Amino acid sequence: xxxxxxxxxxxxxxxxxxxxxxxxxxxxxxxxxxxxxxxxxxxxxxxxxxxxxxxxxxxxxxxxxxxxxxxxxxxxxxxxxxxxxxxxxxxxxxxxxxxxxxxxxxxxxxxxxxxxxxxxxxxxxxxxxxxxxxxxxxxxxxxxxxxxxxxxxxxxxxxxxxxxxxxxxxxxxxxxxxxxxxxxxxxxxxxxxxxxxxxxxxxxxxxxxxxxxxxxxxxxxxxxxxxxxxxxxxxxxxxxxxxxxxxxxxxxxxxxxxxxxxxxxxxxxxxxxxxxxxxxxxxxxxxxxxxxxxxxxxxxxxxxxxxxxxxxxxxxxxxxxxxxxxxxxxxxxxxxxxxxxxxxxxxxxxxxxxxxxxxxxxxxxxxxxxxxxxxxxxxxxxxxxxxxxxxxxxxxxxxxxxxxxxxxxxxxxxxxxxxxxxxxxxxxxxxxxxxxxxxxxxxxxxxx
Numbered sequence: 001x002x003x004x005x006x007x008x009x010x011x012x013x014x015x016x017x018x019x020x021x022x023x024x025x026x027x028x029x030x031x032x033x034x035x036x037x038x039x040x041x042x043x044x045x046x047x048x049x050x051x052x053x054x055x056x057x058x059x060x061x062x063x064x065x066x067x068x069x070x071x072x073x074x075x076x077x078x079x080x081x082x083x084x085x086x087x088x089x090x091x092x093x094x095x096x097x098x099x100x101x102x103x104x105x106x107x108x109x110x111x112x113x114x115x116x117x118x119x120x121x122x123x124x125x126x127x128x129x130x131x132x133x134x135x136x137x138x139x140x141x142x143x144x145x146x147x148x149x150x151x152x153x154x155x156x157x158x159x160x161x162x163x164x165x166x167x168x169x170x171x172x173x174x175x176x177x178x179x180x181x182x183x184x185x186x187x188x189x190x191x192x193x194x195x196x197x198x199x200x201x202x203x204x205x206x207x208x209x210x211x212x213x214x215x216x217x218x219x220x221x222x223x224x225x226x227x228x229x230x231x232x233x234x235x236x237x238x239x240x241x242x243x244x245x246x247x248x249x250x251x252x253x254x255x256x257x258x259x260x261x262x263x264x265x266x267x268x269x270x271x272x273x274x275x276x277x278x279x280x281x282x283x284x285x286x287x288x289x290x291x292x293x294x295x296x297x298x299x300x301x302x303x304x305x306x307x308x309x310x311x312x313x314x315x316x317x318x319x320x321x322x323x324x325x326x327x328x329x330x331x332x333x334x335x336x337x338x339x340x341x342x343x344x345x346x347x348x349x350x351x352x353x354x355x356x357x358x359x360x361x362x363x364x365x366x367x368x369x370x371x372x373x374x375x376x377x378x379x380x381x382x383x384x385x386x387x388x389x390x391x392x393x394x395x396x397x398x399x400x401x402x403x404x405x406x407x408x409x410x411x412x413x414x415x416x417x418x419x420x421x422x423x424x425x426x427x428x429x430x431x432x433x434x435x436x437x438x439x440x441x442x443x444x445x446x447x448x
Contacts, residue, residue, distance in 0.1 A: 007068035010080035017307030023054035033318040069093035079103040104131035110204035131309035134282040136298040150290035161280030161301030162196035198227040206250040224337025226264040245275035258333035269423040338396025343421040367402035
């Protein structure tokens, strides 16, 4: 058979990994596809800079991605640049030219996926994206081809290795800025980590998984996304005392009244499946009546794990697999984020003066928020005393309305931090009230 000619857009960490992996495994790739895979062109930002290519790779270097997308001698375009607007243009051009496309770009597919998948169908091309979600974990293949019949009722995922690694370091007491700097130094966080820390990297991935689970696209504004930027070691220490573990969780849940979608830091039991997922590892937990619970786990970040998934898609395309099926459009009822009741952890920083807890409890009570327990450590800084509070089950929307009454004011030095609790309640410590200027100290059930 004729060689299968590839054009790469991008030669960064993942791009170099793809070229090297194809070179090192060329004989195996040939056996698995029946064709010789040949990288013939690579588009880079600066074509004048020398590029280290494997011995025998004669790929031409160009600064024009569209040249590769429209080259009639190229069969497959591999997009590894990232971003949204430019990659959308390149993927469109490649599909319109009748080429297959492999991408690791979750942002462009989450934003313009319906347009691009429809274009792939119209031109009878493949648009493959295994590496866009959870790197080494073949969750796309499992959802598309590997599950028994029947609907998936719930999907839980740790989908961002950067945030997972940082939360682990905070659990050990490392300050947030140091944990982030370490992740950047070790290559697990971008120079601009905004998408990772804000939760939107995981949000884009959840949008793609939702499309596969529900069989239709979901607009990004239907997702409730919260980041980890304000989490501190003091929060992790509180959770550890209650046998909780903090993870940034992406969730899709079918409810009788509709579909719930969210990405947010969430307290889970420290002996649960996802609590054992550390550092740059990702995991996806699926629940369904037909198979019970299934957990997929593996490296979710790093150049080589991502390159491995990209190469797996290249092999599928070379074998003629993976055509984009038609996706019927259907109306979904997307629930208001946070509409279902749940317990919550709230951390305040209050001034150490009489009546502080009474004012906090009063503001919550006005919105119908009931407090299960309160813990106030002995103050070190009288101007910013941490107050930890656990609520009884309440919709997040209701709690947020109550907390909006308690922004920085005469008693608080900053906005409260709120984290949903998905772990079972732990027994409340014995009640202890310490008299002093700040009000209640220790762990105290509160009837507010």
